[in-house]
Amino acid sequence: MRYELPYARAGQVIGLLGGSFDPAHEGHAHITREALKRFGLDQVWWLVSPGNPLKAKGPADLTRRMEQARQVMDHPRVKISDFEAQTGTRYTAQTIAKLQQQRPDLNFVWLMGADNLVQFDQWQDWQEIMTRVPVGVLARPRRRISARSSKTARVFRKYRLDASDSQLLGHCPPPCWCFLNVPLVALSSTMIRERGDWD
Numbered sequence: 001m002r003y004e005l006p007y008a009r010a011g012q013v014i015g016l017l018g019g020s021f022d023p024a025h026e027g028h029a030h031i032t033r034e035a036l037k038r039f040g041l042d043q044v045w046w047l048v049s050p051g052n053p054l055k056a057k058g059p060a061d062l063t064r065r066m067e068q069a070r071q072v073m074d075h076p077r078v079k080i081s082d083f084e085a086q087t088g089t090r091y092t093a094q095t096i097a098k099l100q101q102q103r104p105d106l107n108f109v110w111l112m113g114a115d116n117l118v119q120f121d122q123w124q125d126w127q128e129i130m131t132r133v134p135v136g137v138l139a140r141p142r143r144r145i146s147a148r149s150s151k152t153a154r155v156f157r158k159y160r161l162d163a164s165d166s167q168l169l170g171h172c173p174p175p176c177w178c179f180l181n182v183p184l185v186a187l188s189s190t191m192i193r194e195r196g197d198w199d
Contacts, residue, residue, distance in 0.1 A: 003086045003102060005045075006079035010105035012042035013170030015136065017111045018084075018092055021048050022059035024069040031138045032078055034182040035111050039136045040167035043077045044111070047095060049084045093125035096132050107170045114139045114147035114179070121151040130156055134169045135177040148179065 008014055015035050021028065024046075032044050048066050051059055059065060062085055069080045089095045092110070099108060110133050112120075117137050120126050129135070130152070137147065147153065153160070161169055161178040169178045 003083060003098075005083065005099075005102060006043065006081060008043055008103070008106055011107070013040065013107045013109060015039060015041040015044040015109045015111045015170075016047055016096070016099070016133075017044055018047040018049060018095065020051060020059040021046065021065050021069050023065065024072040026072065028069075029073045029075075031111070031113060031182065032073060033075070034138060034180070035136055036075075036077060038166050038180055038182070039109060039111075039169045039178070041077075041109065041170060043079060045083075046073065046078065046080045047083055048080060051090075091124040093123075093128045093132070096129060100132065108133045109170050110135045112137055117147040117152055117179075118150050121155075126152065127155070130159075130175045130177065132174060134161075134172050134174050136166075136169055137177060137179045139179065139181045153179075 015032075017028070017032060017035070019028075028046070032046070035041060036044060046069055048062065048069055050062055062082060066080055066082060073080065083099065084090075084095055087095070087098050089098055096108065096110065110129060112135070114137055123129065139147070156175055156177060159175040159177060161172060161176055163178060163180050166178050166180055169176065
């Protein structure tokens with residue numbers, strides 16, 4: 001079965017930023033722009049999920065979150081996708097496997113903030129994710145040290161790409177991951193919801 005995906009030319013390096021984006025905000029946009037520059041990506045696809053399996057409370061309506069994401073991230077090389085809703089996948093490893101099945105001609109890179117690296121070993125099939133695609137980690141406020149000492153960082157220590165070689169990440173065979181310190185935006189979806197700016 002074929003699914004609707006953003007257009008990309010064969011051989012391109014596509015960064016994947018997944019999440020509920022409940023709501024999307026400037027912090028997401030900031031790390032996306034940094035990832036495009038620092039990891040040598042041709043595009044970034046935001047994979048707006050129907051829901052996060054690690055969160056008990058469901059997110060806002062998917063259509064609303066998609067629209068908000070497009071407003072926040074208006075960039076010619078960034079595409080907003082509901083691929084997980086199309087395929088019915090709930091976990092990142094499943095989503096990546098489906099994407100690779102659909103577009104084996106593309107080089108995918110999984111992107112995440114350092115806060116996700118801290119609890120990455122709680123994700124379903126987290127080791128499979130690391131062995132399927134290169135992973136780009138962008139440091140976020142207060143999580144640099146805990147991310148570097150996380151279980152994932154320890155288990156995959158010998159596969160870490162030096163930050164000075166970050167442009168090569170999309171062409172490295174997995175497992176391969178790179179940790180970058182970037183100028184930070186101390187903003188989160190949780191903070192926005194608690195402030196009452198998104199309900």
